[in-house]
Amino acid sequence: MTTSGLPPSAEMLALFREVGSRLDRRGLIASNDGNLSVREADDTILVTASGSRKGYLRDEEVIRVDLDGCLCHGTLRPSSEVAMHLAIYRQRWDVCAVVHAHPPAATAFAVARFPLDHLALPELVLSLGKIPLAPFVRPGTERLGEQVAALIGTHDAVLLANHGAVTVGPDLEEAYFRMERLEHAARILIEARHLGGPHCLDPSDVE
């Protein structure tokens, strides 16, 4: 059955609220930062509305668009970053959820314009690997989507220069956990720099 034109299910709304609340509680976003989306079986996309506070999402703030960004259900405008989400879904058919946030430590790497490419933590090697940095382009533009799509083909997390981070997954919870993992690794690597710099794992151990 097609869901196009239908409101999100109660289960999906609960998941958006839960993930938005976790992002907010863990300080991975501030105020109305960030955006969440999910691809449903009929290739329509549920996405948070522009300006919505993810920690306090209301039902009408999860709206449905098609892969061209045309509104299928809802009355509010989609997130200004919807073009980036759609570019990712067009690039990766295995991706069914996207989380964009401004986690402070990971965003510090992005503001300093460093990729997060220190393979110093086994958990990071196994989960995300090296995390590339997309060059700066103005938020909310089609160009940002193109830059991220160019990198997301081979990565599940990308830093956005002078902006934040984006993670993807087969579902919203997994995309969220990847954002949490990214931020945790970034915090450890910044602390390690204060202690003289992280030592990367040997290539044989990475293998």
Ligand SMILES: [Zn+2]
């Ligand atoms: Zn942003």
